[in-house]
Amino acid sequence: MVRPWRALQRARGWRALAGLRERPDKFGGVSVDLAQLGRPRRLERAAFGRWLRDAVARWREEGRVAVWLRVPILQSGFAAAAASQGFAFHHAEQGASTLTLWLGEGPNRLPGYASHQLGVAGAVLDESTGKVLVVQDRNRTINAWKFPGGLSNPGEDIGDTAVREVFEETGIKSEFKSILSIRQQHEHPGAFGKSDMYIICRLEPSSFTISFCQQECLRCEWMDLDELARTKHATPITSNVAKLLLYGYREGFEKIDITMREFPAVYTGLFYKLYHRELPESYRNII
Ligand SMILES: NC(=O)C1=CN([C@@H]2O[C@H](COP(=O)(O)OP(=O)(O)OC[C@H]3O[C@@H](n4cnc5c(N)ncnc54)[C@H](O)[C@@H]3O)[C@@H](O)[C@H]2O)C=CC1
Numbered sequence: 069m070v071r072p073w074r075a076l077q078r079a080r081g082w083r084a085l086a087g088l089r090e091r092p093d094k095f096g097g098v099s100v101d102l103a104q105l106g107r108p109r110r111l112e113r114a115a116f117g118r119w120l121r122d123a124v125a126r127w128r129e130e131g132r133v134a135v136w137l138r139v140p141i142l143q144s145g146f147a148a149a150a151a152s153q154g155f156a157f158h159h160a161e162q163g164a165s166t167l168t169l170w171l172g173e174g175p176n177r178l179p180g181y182a183s184h185q186l187g188v189a190g191a192v193l194d195e196s197t198g199k200v201l202v203v204q205d206r207n208r209t210i211n212a213w214k215f216p217g218g219l220s221n222p223g224e225d226i227g228d229t230a231v232r233e234v235f236e237e238t239g240i241k242s243e244f245k246s247i248l249s250i251r252q253q254h255e256h257p258g259a260f261g262k263s264d265m266y267i268i269c270r271l272e273p274s275s276f277t278i279s280f281c282q283q284e285c286l287r288c289e290w291m292d293l294d295e296l297a298r299t300k301h302a303t304p305i306t307s308n309v310a311k312l313l314l315y316g317y318r319e320g321f322e323k324i325d326i327t328m329r330e331f332p333a334v335y336t337g338l339f340y341k342l343y344h345r346e347l348p349e350s351y352r353n354i355i
Pocket residue numbers: 186187188207214215217218219233258264265266284303304305306
């Protein structure tokens with residue numbers, strides 16, 4: 069016998085499903101966010117599965133090309149119900165996962181999620197002494213000199229990551245001047261098998277007394293740039309960028325710098341940063 073309160077809960081669950089808002093997108097897909105259901109204690113996975121099967125049939129009839137289903141973490145059982153109907157994970161963040169189902173013709177054309185992580189290091193050069201700031205990692209088996217740096221926070225500008233990481237790891241304050249190099253490595257073990265983008269910036273110091281982070285660094289010092297360019301005890305990236313920096317130090321930074329300019333984005337009203345080699349004024353103003 070189904071107890072009346074349980075029947076009532078189920079009826080509420082069905083009403084909630086029937087009332088789910090669907091958001092079409094400009095590509096012909098549709099999104100449904102299951103957070104709208106609140107905490108449906110009595111809405112069973114099987115009932116949700118039946119609703120989803122009917123909804124998918126309807127979306128096919130309507131000619132939708134894709135379904136985006138957002139599932140709050142506490143309702144993850146619904147992800148299993150969706151997977152049994154062909155949905156697959158697209159991405160997950162702290163509180164929810166998003167699954168997709170391609171309904172269009174031919175192979176799935178939905179864009180993937182994050183493909184890279186971004187690391188940024190700072191080559192901090194004291195131009196008055198020709199010394200550059202280097203560290204050795206505490207957690208590495210082979211200890212080579214490298215520039216202090218680390219992973220970018222979401223929404224953080226490249227130069228801000230370099231300045232923050234340099235300060236956190238060495239106690240040195242600095243200012244962003246330019247980008248010197250970009251390294252891309254696929255299947256990076258430190259990036260959960262994704263690709264790693266590693267950018268080295270040129271920074272100018274505004275403080276000089278080292279107070280390095282004991283958790284992350286084993287050693288930290290101001291080293292002659294000339295010596296860093298020659299030493300065998302540096303990673304290949306560090307050696308190459310040290311040579312590049314030495315070239316710029318001797319012959320003018322305009323030979324090596326990739327500088328930054330800020331522009332308003334046309335469609336969104338946001339701003340972005342454009343990084344490129346110096347462009348003479350006469351070329352900037354060509355109409
Ligand atoms: N060629 C070079 O000179 C080197 C370049 N890199 C690049 O630097 C960037 C990352 O810099 P980092 O200094 O590593 O980042 P970071 O300065 O943001 O530090 C990451 C922190 O997370 C910790 N961590 C990492 N994986 C962990 C795990 N599974 N469990 C617990 N703790 C963990 C580390 O011990 C470290 O304290 C990447 O882009 C990488 O490719 C890193 C090392 C050498």
